[in-house]
Amino acid sequence: MEIDQSQIENHNQKRLAEHKKKFASTADGTPSVDRLVQKLKAFQIAIPSWALGTGGTRFGRFPGGGEPRNLEEKIEDIGLLHALNKSSGAISLHIPWDIPTDPKAIKDLAAHHGIRFDAMNSNTFQDQKDQKLSYKFGSLQHVNRAVRQQAIAHNLEVIKHGIALGSKSLTVWLSDGSSFPGQLNFRKAFQNTLDGLKEIYSALPSDWKMFVEYKAFEPNFYSMTVGDWGQSLLYANKLGPKAFTLVDLGHHLPNANIEQIVSLLLMEGKLGGFHFNDSKYGDDDLTVGSINPYQLFLIFNELIEGMDNKGMDHATGLGWMIDASHNLKDPLEDLLQSVEAIKIAYVQALLIDQKKLADAQVNNDVVSAQEIIQSAFRADVRSLLAEARLNAGGVLNPIEFFREVKVRDQLISERGSKSMATGL
């Protein structure tokens, strides 16, 4: 389905007066508000192709119906999100879940919806139907050379699909590791993995980046071969200038100071991008900003300070992607909430007076530093986001619109109540 422009206008018209009032009151006390609105308009967040259906947990799955049945329908779903929020103009694909049979047609369809192809993701954490060798004991780390070669060949194939679609990056997340002490020789596992990554790296086109994603645990529970940002950074440094660390917010041990990790990776020129999500206990993959919006804001503070320090463009300097899973909510509504939360944190962090903060730091004025940071966090910036959406041709309230025009019901009537999207 596609959204009718007249429905958007109708929705906005009904809310315009109220919005203008709120925006004027926020704009009143906010310096350079036009600049903030422009920055919000430029900031796009890629949607993962695997988050458009019901993720479920290992105990159960409760699908809501109308899930996309193929890559074309996944692109259509992201087109819907983008039509509403004007901030989801990119898709991140996972191979082999999303192999394009006709890349030209897929590219045209994405362009029709104003969507580009963000990072391509390889998958050596599952065995596929016709796969010769198993990844049960790892992929690039595997003790058997033939398994390692198979995993390398898969990544090369992913790069080829990405080239055909106009993507510019490859994300490698490895589930490799061990679940029992003694199972693995750490050094050999690291070396095999590095050798494999080197082969993949050498197949990257010159204008591509490679993102090495780390994760502290799961599916392995004793060691992960790319288990934290230090290990990822080791690989990225050894690989070369096109290799970077990717930070998935759910991939840390409890209470890790992610904002400090981000700051130092940026300083080293080795931060590549993000998988945004939120969590309370582990890799919970919940809606961004639903549990800990303050942490997200603090991360954006470090990002902005660090990117400005290096003269990087906020919108294009790093890879911005969501990586979430939905069990209770409608996946599209959930993604609308996630994008909104990311942009709220971004613009709140833009409100921080960095000059004043630096002065407070130099003077060891801890109280002022906290006041400066928290007054930005406590600002209600929602009308700035709405104004940016309105300027860009989107809707004032995406979730209300989604419900008003009964998007999910329409998707169910087109695709059926039993359709199932590929992914986890």
Ligand code: PSV
């Ligand atoms: C692993 O937990 C991960 O975060 C990686 O990014 C995977 O590619 C993704 O989830 C897929 O479910």
Ligand code: MN
């Ligand atoms: Mn991830």
